[in-house]
Amino acid sequence: MGNNGKKVGISRGSFDVQAAIERLSNPKAGAYVVFLGRVRGESRGKKVRKLVYEAYEEMALREMERIREEALERFPILDMVIEHRVGELGVGEDTILVVASGVHRREAFDACSWAVDEVKRRVPVWKREVTDEGTFWIEGKRSVPDYHG
């Protein structure tokens, strides 16, 4: 999915990290902090084969936009991009991208870290972990067996 200048997005394809940075390009910015999340091959001691992400897309986009706007109020940054993927993602594939731009690095680091935490806390996206020991819904810190998976 092309993001054509949009600052938040849910995508089915892989991220274009460079394009996300370019969307924030600003001569005032001396710092661009990029957080890129990827699927880890191990979770809670189980070997992960893939993650299956789903979202309540309309709300997820609105919640990501709210987080972006709150970040701009809370931190003296210049701008921010937040993107999340949905669908089946194999080990090593990108899952989440947050880029914060600032005049200086400190506020960009702080805002980026804060925004990643907020996305994980409140954007309606869920993952199922497909492991060697079965499939599990991840709900916050809980892991619940998926008897249908």
Add this chain to the structure above:
Amino acid sequence: MRVKVRYFARYRSLVGTGEEEVEVPEGATVIDLIEKLKELHPVLKNEVFAEDDDLADVNVSRNGRYVRFDEILKEGDTVALFPPVSGG
């Protein structure tokens, strides 16, 4: 009045549908709707709201925003029930 109810992730799998329309009385609150949904889908009562006050783990949104359980619903609202999120 009628409201649209959406289910996501494990709750959709438990209820067996992602979306339905539900009739509730005028002036009904979010918690009134939840009581109705527990009657319509006993699996919600057994698997999601196992104890009377076990609401802490259930997220509810109204028209795309998180809501409190005492909020009053309006005709045509979309209410979504979903588990704690796990993006990132």
